[in-house]
Amino acid sequence: MDILIGLQWGDEGKGKIIDLISRDYDIIARFNGGANAGHSIYHNGKRITLKLLPSGIFYPHIKNIIGTGVVIDPLALQAEVKLLQSIISDTEIINRILISEKAHLVLPTYKYWDMYLEESLQYRTIGTTKNGIAPTYSNKILRQNVRVGDIFSKDFETYVFQILNKQYAELQALGQDMPPVQELYDNFLEACSFFKKLQITDTEISINEALKNNKKVLAEGAQATLLDIDHGTYPYVTSSNTIASAACVGLGVSPKLIDKIYGVTKAYCTRVGNGIFPTEITGSLADELREKGGEFGSNTKRPRRVGWLDLPALKYAVMLNGVTDLVLTKADILNGMSEVPICTAYETDGETRTLAAPKCVDNAPKPIWKFLDGWLSPLGKIDQKAQIPKELKLFISFLEEELNIPIKYLSTGPQREELIILGN
Structure with a gap:
């Protein structure tokens, strides 16, 4: 079983990535959260936000499991299924949904x-x-x-x-x-x-039998690492465990069966709601970045707070999840900047830390910045690794060196096909 999770405060673009790689899986399974999660996917040119349904729902060959760790609002699920049926004219959707009887x-x-x-x-x-x-x-x-x-x-x-x-x-x-x-x-x-029209079953048995029969399963995380109830920026967190190990509990799968762990990060940071945000920016620059990146809640439409990439927190998230493959999104939003700021360390009470969990304390950490050259070439029309601007290649190499993990996918825009595979 593979797992895909967000490495920041959510809204990293997990839905698009799962939708894209879903074709290689037999089962997509949600393991945490509820209708508070909004994964946006472009399907046939339409932007569709999934709140409870797994992001493999558009593929006829995929079984979509809502696992035991998810909390389900029956009215929200009914409305979501009916909306999808009306949008894509597919009455067979309900045959692709399995729900844990223990949720x-x-x-x-x-x-x-x-x-x-x-x-x-x-x-x-x-x-x-x-x-x-x-x-x-x-x-x-x-x-x-x-x-x-x-x-x-x-x-x-x-x-x-x-x-x-x-x-x-x-x-x-x-x-x-x-x-x-x-x-x-x-x-x-x-x-x-x-x-009662849906398949309600012991989904943990279904998943384990599928894995035993060499079927490919992808666990889809909702929210993100820094919103984890235990390891996030408490109390400004979600109500479930969001890190990769929670997939084993939420789906009833042994840790021995985990293979790849995909971690998704933006080239900058966003956050919805209250809580510490060490690299947050405000004013006209924040407004411009928010508008350009469409940084408004998929569910609530609330404007997201925005800030620059936070490496200490990203390293912390990578450590917690045991990430094997990185996915970088929204690099296209930073196109046109002369330089791109990155927080490489925190300074707190005279101490410098390059790996840290952002904490809700009175004495907020002071970011230490590194500025990399920006890229001026639009990314939306490139589809090969060789076409990536030199400055963005250096940005990617810097992240890979700092995090000690390869970046496998580079998203170049919101559409499903706007993605470049960087690694094998």
Whole structure:
């Protein structure tokens, strides 16, 4: 099994890369997160954002698995499947989807808990997508939630009704605005009935049997390394483990079966929401980079914070994940700059560190900069390694030397075909 993960704060272009290399796999499997993840893919010239479905969904030969580690909003999944069916006129999509019966369900009240926690002055504001992800994982750990397989239980509707009424009363007492509880309940059950049209199974068994039969499996990570609940910039992180080793837990696969680990990084950095961002830039330059790179949330459309490439954090992410192959995206966005800044180290309290985890502390690290020559030639029309501008080749070589890992793919634009293979 191979794994593909993001090495920054998300939005590195993972969806495009997975969509491109999917043709070489038999199974694409999501292992973490929920509908808070937006992977954008250009299909037949249309930009499509996938939130829950794995990025191999456009290939008829691929089985797309939503694994045990994912939290699933039935309404979001139903809407996503129906939207795809209408866009690409493919009614066979549902036959390519397998869902873990052990994956946890996002109940409709959880979104309102998210809203309350984000908007209440009594709680820390994180900047979440308000999709109910954290409350779902919280109730999973408390062992008070329902799972996909429970929809077949004779007590399912009764138990869900009890949970919704209890939480609804609690939220009302806190002053949270909500639609009628019966409306939430009816819409949720209608979406759950849609689930029964899909293949619900022990996906961990399906994946392991596929691997035993020499099928190729790619685990698709949502969010990214620096948003990991344990190893990211806590508390401004997501609610799941996002690093490569989480794929083994979220899919039920032994670490002995892992082969390649692809890590995706932009040529610069972006971040959505609150939290430390050592290389962040502001002002007109940030606005220009944001507009040029289309740096607005795939899900929320919120403008992303932007900054220069952060090597200490990137080295940390490479170490955590055991990356074997790098993918570099958005180099085309930096085209036309006379020089490209890179943070090569942090200086904190007189100490210089070239490998570090960005920490949410009062004394923020001071970036130490290196400036490389920029490239002036547009990248969108090149399709061979020999055509890459000399300055970009030096940029790539510098990263490979610093990270001690080869860059296998260079993305030259948003379209599927805008990619150059640099390594074998």
